Amino acid sequence: MRTQTKEIQDNLTPKCAHDILVEGNKRFAANLKAQRNLQDQVFATSKGQYPFAVILSCIDSRVPTELVFDQGIGDIFSVRVAGNIVNKDILGSLEYSCKVAGSKILVVMGHTKCGAITAACGGVKLGNVTQLLEKVEPAIKTVRKNDDELTPDQVEEVIHENVNVSIERIRKESPILAEMESNGEIEIVGASYDLTTGLVEFY
Template sequence: MITQTKRTQDMLTPVEAYRILKEGNKRFEQNLKAQRNLKVQVIETSMGQYPFAAVLSCIDSRVPVELVFDLGIGDVFSIRIAGNVVNKDVLGSIEYACKVAGSKIVVVMGHTRCGAVKSACNKVELGNITSLLSKIKPAVQVIENSQKEMDEKDMEKVAIENVQLSIDRMKQESEILFQMEKLGKIQIVGAIYSVSTGRVDFFESDSDLT
């Protein structure tokens, strides 16, 4: 696999970036790896970086973005925060990735059995965690059934809803990202990673990215 350069990044479209991520996850799921020399990539990226993707994901130790998509050094901006929530710093990071550094796709990726989602569903309050979980509460409220405690299936629905709401916030609160997607310069997509299988399921169908 080649190291991303300004030329290869410029040649990629959002659709092609999406395809690279899907193919990388398929290899990961099958326990395969693309051949790459990481030491060479360290050297080749030492003078500059041209990642083709930005991925907002959870801090969960079971969801290492570069491994999940079988990526190398210099391929992706990885923004990690508990519950893959959106705040100004996250938005600024993604704006930099796309507007300044040229990334072609933004993926908001939640995952199954998410501790932050479970804590939000259970209404945990603890230090600064309380403020973070408040950003997941809108997703909880969409799914919540006041007649009973939320079960595991409900919590997985919250994780999916939380990804969608994070995407909505991204588009509402970042004029830069909203306009870039409107002009076709980037694509913003949602996904859920299964900690049991290693599979990433994207919300959008392939027809949405053509």
């Protein structure tokens, strides 16, 4: 596999970038890793980076983004925060990735059995975690029908809905990214990683 160059990045469309991620995840799930010389990639990227994608995902140790999409050094920006929520620092990172560094696709990826979302659904309060989990509340309110404790299936619904909420916030709170999407310069898409199968489902 070649290292990402500016020429390769410039010639990629958002759809091509999407397809690369899909094919990479298929390889990962099938345990068929592309052949890369990581030392060569370290040297090649020391002079500059041209990632084709930026992935906003959870910090969960079972969801290593580069591995999940079978990508190498310099291929993707990985933005990770518990519950794949959005704040100003996250937005700034995403804007840099796309507007400054040229990434062609922005993926917000949740995952099954997310501990952060489960904690938010359970009303966990703990130091700075409290403020972070409050950002999941809009998704919880969408799914919750009454005051009963959410079922495991409903928690999974919240995980899915939380991705949608994050995408809505990106479009609403980042005119830069919203305009790039509108102009066809980037794709903004949601996804979910299945901890059991290793497969990513794009929404």
